[in-house]
Amino acid sequence: xxxxxxxxxxxxxxxxxxxxxxxxxxxxxxxxxxxxxxxxxxxxxxxxxxxxxxxxxxxxxxxxxxxxxxxxxxxxxxxxxxxxxxxxxxxxxxxxxxxxxxxxxxxxxxxxxxxxxxxxxxxxxxxxxxxxxxxxxxxxxxxxxxxxxxxxxxxxxxxxxxxxxxxxxxxxxxxxxxxxxxxxxxxxxxxxxxxxxxxxxxxxxxxxxxxxxxxxxxxxxxxxxxxxxxxxxxxxxxxxxxxxxxxxxxxxxxxxxxxxxxxxxxxxxxxxxxxxxxxxxxxxxxxxxxxxxxxxxxxxxxxxxxxxxxxxxxxxxxxxxxxxxxxxxxxxxxxxxxxxxxxxxxxxxxxxxxxxxxxxxxxxxxxxxxxxxxxxxxxxxxxxxxxxxxxxxxxxxxxxxxxxxxxxxxxxxxxxxxxxxxxxxxxxxxx
Amino acid sequence: xxxxxxxxxxxxxxxxxxxxxxxxxxxxxxxxxxxxxxxxxxxxxxxxxxxxxxxxxxxxxxxxxxxxxxxxxxxxxxxxxxxxxxxxxxxxxxxxxxxxxxxxxxxxxxxxxxxxxxxxxxxxxxxxxxxxxxxxxxxxxxxxxxxxxxxxxxxxxxxxxxxxxxxxxxxxxxxxxxxxxxxxxxxxxxxxxxxxxxxxxxxxxxxxxxxxxxxxxxxxxxxxxxxxxxxxxxxxxxxxxxxxxxxxxxxxxxxxxxxxxxxxxxxxxxxxxxxxxxxxxxxxxxxxxxxxxxxxxxxxxxxxxxxxxxxxxxxxxxxxxxxxxxxxxxxxxxxxxxxxxxxxxxxxxxxxxxxxxxxxxxxxxxxxxxxxxxxxxxxxxxxxxxxxxxxxxxxxxxxxxxxxxxxxxxxxxxxxxxxxxxxxxxxxxxxxxxxxxxxxxxxxxxxxxxxxxxxxxxxxxxxxxxxxxxxxxxxxxxxxxxxxxxxxxxxxxxxxxxxxxxxxxxxxxxxxxxxxxxxxxxxxxxxxxxxxxxxxxxxxxxxxxxxxxxxxxxxxxxxxxx
Numbered sequence: 001x002x003x004x005x006x007x008x009x010x011x012x013x014x015x016x017x018x019x020x021x022x023x024x025x026x027x028x029x030x031x032x033x034x035x036x037x038x039x040x041x042x043x044x045x046x047x048x049x050x051x052x053x054x055x056x057x058x059x060x061x062x063x064x065x066x067x068x069x070x071x072x073x074x075x076x077x078x079x080x081x082x083x084x085x086x087x088x089x090x091x092x093x094x095x096x097x098x099x100x101x102x103x104x105x106x107x108x109x110x111x112x113x114x115x116x117x118x119x120x121x122x123x124x125x126x127x128x129x130x131x132x133x134x135x136x137x138x139x140x141x142x143x144x145x146x147x148x149x150x151x152x153x154x155x156x157x158x159x160x161x162x163x164x165x166x167x168x169x170x171x172x173x174x175x176x177x178x179x180x181x182x183x184x185x186x187x188x189x190x191x192x193x194x195x196x197x198x199x200x201x202x203x204x205x206x207x208x209x210x211x212x213x214x215x216x217x218x219x220x221x222x223x224x225x226x227x228x229x230x231x232x233x234x235x236x237x238x239x240x241x242x243x244x245x246x247x248x249x250x251x252x253x254x255x256x257x258x259x260x261x262x263x264x265x266x267x268x269x270x271x272x273x274x275x276x277x278x279x280x281x282x283x284x285x286x287x288x289x290x291x292x293x294x295x296x297x298x299x300x301x302x303x304x305x306x307x308x309x310x311x312x313x314x315x316x317x318x319x320x321x322x323x324x325x326x327x328x329x330x331x332x333x334x335x336x337x338x339x340x341x342x343x344x345x346x347x348x349x350x351x352x353x354x355x356x357x358x359x360x361x362x363x364x365x366x367x368x369x370x371x372x373x374x375x376x377x378x379x380x381x382x383x384x385x386x387x388x389x390x391x392x393x394x395x396x397x398x399x400x401x402x403x404x405x406x407x408x409x410x411x412x413x414x415x416x417x418x419x420x421x422x423x424x425x426x427x428x429x430x431x
Numbered sequence: 432x433x434x435x436x437x438x439x440x441x442x443x444x445x446x447x448x449x450x451x452x453x454x455x456x457x458x459x460x461x462x463x464x465x466x467x468x469x470x471x472x473x474x475x476x477x478x479x480x481x482x483x484x485x486x487x488x489x490x491x492x493x494x495x496x497x498x499x500x501x502x503x504x505x506x507x508x509x510x511x512x513x514x515x516x517x518x519x520x521x522x523x524x525x526x527x528x529x530x531x532x533x534x535x536x537x538x539x540x541x542x543x544x545x546x547x548x549x550x551x552x553x554x555x556x557x558x559x560x561x562x563x564x565x566x567x568x569x570x571x572x573x574x575x576x577x578x579x580x581x582x583x584x585x586x587x588x589x590x591x592x593x594x595x596x597x598x599x600x601x602x603x604x605x606x607x608x609x610x611x612x613x614x615x616x617x618x619x620x621x622x623x624x625x626x627x628x629x630x631x632x633x634x635x636x637x638x639x640x641x642x643x644x645x646x647x648x649x650x651x652x653x654x655x656x657x658x659x660x661x662x663x664x665x666x667x668x669x670x671x672x673x674x675x676x677x678x679x680x681x682x683x684x685x686x687x688x689x690x691x692x693x694x695x696x697x698x699x700x701x702x703x704x705x706x707x708x709x710x711x712x713x714x715x716x717x718x719x720x721x722x723x724x725x726x727x728x729x730x731x732x733x734x735x736x737x738x739x740x741x742x743x744x745x746x747x748x749x750x751x752x753x754x755x756x757x758x759x760x761x762x763x764x765x766x767x768x769x770x771x772x773x774x775x776x777x778x779x780x781x782x783x784x785x786x787x788x789x790x791x792x793x794x795x796x797x798x799x800x801x802x803x804x805x806x807x808x809x810x811x812x813x814x815x816x817x818x819x820x821x822x823x824x825x826x827x828x829x830x831x832x833x834x835x836x837x838x839x840x841x842x843x844x845x846x847x848x849x850x851x852x853x854x855x856x857x858x859x860x861x862x863x864x865x866x867x868x869x870x871x872x873x874x875x876x877x878x879x880x881x882x883x884x885x886x887x888x889x890x891x892x893x894x895x896x897x898x899x900x901x902x903x904x905x906x907x908x909x910x911x912x913x914x915x916x917x918x919x920x921x922x923x924x925x926x927x928x929x930x931x932x933x934x935x936x937x938x939x940x941x942x943x944x945x946x947x948x949x950x951x952x953x954x955x956x957x958x959x960x961x962x963x964x965x966x967x968x969x970x971x972x973x974x975x976x977x978x979x980x981x982x983x984x985x986x987x988x989x990x991x992x993x
Contacts, residue, residue, distance in 0.1 A: 070652045074642040097639050102652055109652075130681070139625040147677045154677060162621065174688040183617075192685050205613055236692075236827055 014048055014059065022423060028059045036079070040086035041128065045104075047089060049080035056080050056089060058104070070102050084128025084148055092121075099133065101151060110151050116141065120166035125173035130154070130192065132176050134164050143167060143178060145194065155194035161186060165209070172218040175235070179209045179223075182311075187212065187223055189238055198238035202231055207312075213319035213328070220325075220344065224316030228332050232347070242347045246316065246332035246340060248302040250352055257298045257352045258291040258388050260381070289356070289379060289390050300335045300354060320362065322369040327385075329371055331359055339373055341383065353383060361403045367410035374401040380415055380424065393422060496520065503528050693831065700824050707766055707817055714769045714810065717803075718776055757845065759828075763821060764842070770814055777807045 014028040014037065032050040039046055049056045054077040058068040076094025083090060083101070091100045096117040101110040115121055116134035123132045128148060135142040141164040145155040163181040170177065175197065180186040185208030189197040200223070207226035214221055220241075221233045230244040250257055305312035318331040327350065328342045336358035343350040357375040364371055373381040378399040380391050393399045399417050406413045412425045487495040500510055508528040512521060784800050 068653065075639075095635050095638070097635055107652060129684070136628075139628050147681075150673055150677070152674055152677055154681060163624075172688055174685055192681055205610070236696075237830075 014046065016046070016061065026059075026061065026064055028064075030057050031055060038080075038082055040082050041084055042086045045082075045086065047080060047082060049077060049091075051077045053077075054094075056091060058089070068104065072100070075100075081122065083131070084124050088151075090122065096121075112144070112146075116164055118165055120168060123167045123169050123176070124148070125169045126171050127173055129173065130169075132167050132169065134167050134178075136164070143176070143190065143194075145176075145192070157190070157194040159188055159190075160196075160199065161188065166212075168212060168214065170214050170218040170221075170235075171216055175218065177212060177214070177221060179212060182208050182210065182226060184208055185225060187221075187233075189221075200231075200233060200238060200240070202240070203227070207315065210315040210317050210333075211319050213321055215321045215325050215328075215344070216323055217325050220321075222319050222321070222328055222330075224319045224330060226312075226315030228315055228334055230316050230319065230328070230330055230342075232328075232344075244328075244330070244340075244342055244349070246330070246335060248335060249297055249299045250349075251297045252349060253296050255296065255349045255352060257294040257296060257354060258383070259294045259298075260289050260353075260355045260390065261292045262289045262356065291353075291388050291390060294354070298352070298354070300352070301337050302335055305334065318359075318362065320364055320371075322364045322371070323366055324369050327369055327371075329362055329364065331362070337375075339371070339383075341371070351383065351388075353381065353388065355381065360401070363404055363406055363413075365406050365410040365413075366408050370410070372404055372406065372413055374404050374415065376400050376402060380404065380413075391424070393424075395422070508532075696824070696827060696831075700828070703817060703820055703824060704762065707762060707821065710810065710813060710817065711766055711769055714773050717806070717810075718772060759825060760842065761845070763818075763825075766814070766818075773807060773810070777804065780804065 014026075014030060014034065015024060016026040016028075017024050028046075028048075030048050030050065032053045032055065034048045035051045036049040037046060038049075044062060045058050045060055047056055047058045054072040054075065056070040056072075056077070058070070060066040070089060070091065072091055072093060075097065077091055078094055078096065079092040081090050082088070087104045089102045089104070091102065092098075092115060093100065096115050099112040099115045099122070101112065103109070112133055112135075114135045114137050116136045118134060121134045124130070125132075131146045131148050133144045133146065135144055141159045141161050143155075143157060143159055143164075144153055146152065147154050159178050161178065161180040162184050165179055165181045167179075168177050169175070174192050176190045176192070178188045178190060180188075185203055185206070186199060186201050187209060188199045191197050202223075202225065209223055209225050211224045212221065213224075219235050221235070221238075223231045223233065225231070228246045230246075232241050232243070233239065234241050303313070305314045313333045313336070315333055316330050317333045318329075320329045321327070321344075322329070326344055328344055330340045330342065332338070332340065337355045339353040339355075339359060339362055340349065341351040341353070342348065353373065355373070355375045357377055360374050360376050362371055362373040368384070370382060370384045373383070375381070378393045378395065378401065380393065380401055382389050382391065393401070393415065399415075399422070401415045401417055403416045404413055405416070410426075412423055415422050415424055500512060504510055508531060509524045510521070512519065780800055780803060
């Protein structure tokens with residue numbers, strides 16, 4: 001979280017580097033292969049979780065000699081995370097038997113029983129005051145709200161879901177969105193004190209919600225579902241304002257469609273020298289791509305999912321609001337190569353980015369309406385309302401970007417591939 | 432006998448046939464030769480000649496003549512013999528009859544022609560009609576076949592339709608069935624899932640127990656040293672106080688969020704209201720300056736004045752403070768009224784424009800109207816948007832305030848309130864008028880009374896004067912040389928009874944508004960006025976007495992009268 005340092009782990013080693021220069025600051029060795037690594041909120045500690053051994057090791061940045069080891073023993077470890085105050089670690093034991101809260105200040109232990117085994121079972125409010133935990137007892141779903149300062153159980157209420165899939169706080173910390181499994185389209189909104197504010201159900205029987213996203217102002221809740229649509233609910237009436245469709249053909253003349261086009265660089269035969277230099281070789285074989293504006297109507301690449309498999313690759317799987325609340329980026333898994341960007345002020349489709357390869361992930365710049373997209377190739381794509389650009393990672397060999405992550409200041413981002421990572425620095429315009 | 436016209440041969444031939452049958456019995460030999468020739472259906476001219484010569488020869492002349500005579504007479508012609516018995520032929524009659532025969536022949540020929548013509552015509556008509564009949568028959572056949580064909584098609588289509596309906600019904604039933612199946616399966620799956628989950632939970636519990644029992648000690652945390660809290664404070668015990676505080680904080684958070692939202696909504700609302708007010712004003716300003724038929728003007732007039740009054744009322748109130756139902760309803764209703772008026776206005780303008788277009792075109796007017804229409808369109812759009820926003824705002828506020836007030840009842844209440852006020856005002860007016868009338872009556876009565884009093888005073892004065900004269904005369908003889916008993920001031924000796932009465936008199940008179948009671952004013956000012964014992968002096972005192980007297984005596988008169 002802090003701006004200064006950045007940590008990466010390789011196998012069983014934890015490497016902390018300086019963010020601006022990538023100079024190694026610290027080096028820690030853990031007992032086993034690290035599965036998960038997380039910074040504490042005040043950037044003083046890093047936890048490394050090793051699920052196989054059931055051990056969590058915590059390292060301090062200020063005092064390299066300080067160490068801490070939490071052993072879950074036979075209870076096993078499935079997930080581990082920090083609490084918002086940076087002094088407690090929540091471990092989820094195997095089979096989701098319980099969540100253990102370890103305190104670094106007091107060495108005390110608390111248990112939360114019957115946590116729910118779902119994707120997003122724990123949610124913290126943005127200000128770090130409250131924590132919501134999804135539980136399941138006697139085949140019924142419950143949500144418990146805890147006060148993070150003293151872990152007091154504030155509210156405990158049951159939800160009307162069949163099988164709770166996820167919970168997420170609104171950025172203002174007053175509303176909790178709870179949604180059901182994909183077999184049933186149901187999203188419930190609870191206020192901080194446990195009252196049910198509203199339920200929303202768009203249709204029955206078909207596969208339901210795939211992903212949700214809150215707008216940064218808590219005004220809108222975007223619900224992406226398996227029917228390739230995104231429905232936007234407003235925070236005053238919790239009713240649908242509009243729905244966005246993702247058809248395979250874009251016909252609206254007002255949307256701009258950027259198409260990634262590959263072009264191989266021209267080689268000047270005169271300049272060829274023997275043996276060929278490395279730079280030349282890499283540039284010869286790497287293909288550059290740029291964006292072309294395609295004329296509407298544009299037919300996008302549509303992939304029909306296999307009908308008889310579970311968790312089909314259809315529907316809106318990725319949703320993200322821009323930090324200024326103006327844009328919403330979505331990805332329809334039926335059209336895996338495109339990112340759809342919607343203008344929230346006009347509630348219309350603004351831009352479609354069509355790439356050559358399926359999109360792996362995208363993320364908004366935390367400060368501006370700038371979207372970074374990676375598709376598993378060695379290029380990262382940036383879009384902003386001014387235009388879009390394809391950036392090649394200057395590396396020898398292949399660098400397949402699998403995921404990316406912005407720095408909180410919006411000046412740089414980390415591009416991750418399977419084995420390596422690279423940091424991309426973005427220049428700020430001199431005003 | 433030579434040149435016979437051979438025009439209508441068949442008639443002759445038929446005649447000739449008859450004649451020949453007759454004459455052939457008599458003269459076979461000369462005729463037999465010719466009969467062969469003459470039995471031909473269409474004899475030629477040659478045969479005609481031979482036939483003609485064959486009828487009458489030198490031998491049978493007389494017989495033929497007599498035969499002819501007989502025939503002619505039977506035909507109605509006069510006899511060709513002369514009147515005398517002799518065998519002298521009447522040439523004239525013969526020629527006449529010949530002529531007659533010729534004429535008849537011609538006639539017959541013509542008739543024959545005509546008949547033949549008609550025959551031909553009729554024949555052609557018949558042909559034509561037969562053709563027509565045949566054609567119509569064909570057409571009828573065709574159309575019958577077509578009808579049959581169409582009927583067939585119709586039947587087929589109806590069948591199709593019925594089939595499709597049936598299919599649709601079947602499909603719907605299937606869909607319903609499938610939905611039922613899905614729902615039943617879903618419930619079954621849920622049930623099974625729950626069962627499995629319970630089993631799983633049991634296993635988990637068991638496992639947990641086993642695990643915890645065996646290696647309890649391994650679960651531990653090793654820390655080199657305690658870490659201070661992030662905010663530097665010490666950890667606090669969890670007590671009831673802290674619990675209560677947590678609850679409080681939570682509610683505070685919620686409340687602050689709601690308050691913020693409400694503020695935003697209020698601000699939005701106020702802005703919208705302002706916009707609506709502006710729009711209303713603009714709408715109103717648009718309507719009157721338009722020159723229209725006087726009818727519409729006077730229709731608009733009273734309505735506008737009412738609306739202006741309403742607007743004045745609304746503008747007086749602080750819009751940004753009030754968010755109550757009544758103000759909102761007033762605003763929306765007034766805007767709706769305005770909008771209706773504007774719409775009517777625009778429609779009338781449109782009609783006028785169309786009429787103007789059909790008549791003489793005045794470009795200036797057309798352009799101004801077009802501009803007006805554009806403006807009204809823009810206003811229309813704005814109004815619709817504002818209306819929608821207002822509706823949503825209304826809904827939101829209603830939800831927040833949760834006041835179940837009905838549109839109709841508020842309107843009625845308003846109307847009732849206004850009516851009440853009006854009635855009250857009217858009553859007050861009535862009362863005021865009545866009071867005015869009463870006062871005027873009183874005034875009049877008082878003036879009359881004053882006038883009467885004046886007159887009576889005069890009369891009484893005179894009487895008194897006379898009486899006093901008498902007295903004086905009688906007394907002057909007695910008291911000529913006595914002292915002046917009384918000074919003029921004695922006249923002002925008070926008589927308490929009279930004084931009181933005087934004051935009492937003065938009071939009602941002073942109550943009169945008009946200065947008609949000036950007479951009584953000097954009376955009231957004088958402290959003691961009436962003395963019953965009036966002494967008289969010389970003429971000077973008498974004069975003064977006379978001056979003063981009337982007052983006093985008026986009073987005493989009043990006394991007496993009262």
